[in-house]
Amino acid sequence: MAYLVPQEFVTKMVDAGESKIFMSTRDTLIRGFMAGAILALAAVFAVSVNVQTGYPIIGAVLFPVGFCMLYLMGFDLLTGxxxxxxxxxxxxRPGVTLKGVLRNWGLVFLGNFAGALTVAVLMSIVFTFGFTQAPDKVGHVIAGIGEARTLGYEAHGAMGMLTLFIRGILCNWMVSTGVVGAMMSTTLGGKVIAMWMPIMLxxxxxxxxSVVNMFLFPSALLMGGNFSIADYFIWNEIPTALGNLIGGISFTGLTLYATHVRTGAKRVAA
Incomplete structure (x- = not known):
């Protein structure tokens, strides 16, 4: 599978981070938009499979197709x-500043949100025949997810918020590992396999x-979900994004960088 050793693909991670910081505003927004849109379609696909088969594990096995597609085309997710x-x-790296990092995050967030929201509107039209009838089975399930994963957390107060935050951390531990997977191989098959496993998990x-939720919750609101925009941001999107940030940089980025780029001093033989 033309596997690259960790020192090689971790160096590629740093190079990729540098290139994204200096990318033009236009390109950053376009790549963010397409990533959000494709991941949203993958979420629709997975939920549809869950409804059709009654087995959520099948949807989980198939969902990574969207993630693989968007990264193979060079698009960017906020979690990445x-x-x-x-x-x-x-x-x-020369010229890299905290301001540049924050600028990139902000632009990718806007792009992802715009792409996911576009698919949310388009699929809501499909699920309701142009808002002329109640949502079909898939639309009904999506609306239910929106309520359960906002008001459901709110019902548990501070512990609900903690649970949401930790789920965000665990999510991007795996998703960012999938991003790294795209750099582990020089072959198409190797990249897909390495990306597929953590995304399925x-x-x-x-x-x-955070990006999948940019689709799920606006869709639910459009189709009559019984929660508010404030509920969505306070009881899901903001804590999820913060958890994704901590999970990605702490459990994936820093651990790989610390042990494969800035390695510790080798032990001296006795």
Whole structure:
């Protein structure tokens, strides 16, 4: 599978983070938009499979097709840049600043949200025949997800917020590992296999992904979900994004960088 050793693909991670910081505003927004849109379609696909088969694990097995598609085309998810761009700052790459990192995050967030929201509107029209009838089975399930994963957390108060935050951390531990997977091989098959495994795990475990939620919750609101926009941001999107940030940089980016780029001093033989 033309596997690259860790030192090689971790160096590629830092290089990728640096290139994204210096990318033009136009390109960053376009790549973010397409990533959000494709991941949203993959979420629709997975939920549809769950409804049709009655077996959520099948949807989890198939969901990574969207993630693989978007990364093979060079598009960017917020969860990925949360992990990659800080590495260029930590590595002290010339011209890389905290302002540049934050700018990239902001632009990718806007692009992802616009792409996911576009698909939310389009699919809501499909699910309701142009809002002329109640949502079909898939639309009804999506609306229910929106309520359960906002008001459901709110019902548990502070512990609900903690649970949401931790699910966000665990999610991007796996999703950012999938981003790294795209750099582990020089062949198409090798990249897909390396990306598929952690993405399947995150979806099967129902962890919280900020970009997937940019589709699920607006869709639910459009189709009559019984929660508010404030509920969505306070009881899902903001804590999820913060958890994704911590999970990606702490459990994936920094651990790989610390042990494969800035390695510890070798032990001296006695």
């Amino acid at each position: 840049v949360f992990m990659l761009t800080p590495l260029a700052l930590i590595d002290k 995150f979806f099967a475990m129902a962890f919280e992904h």
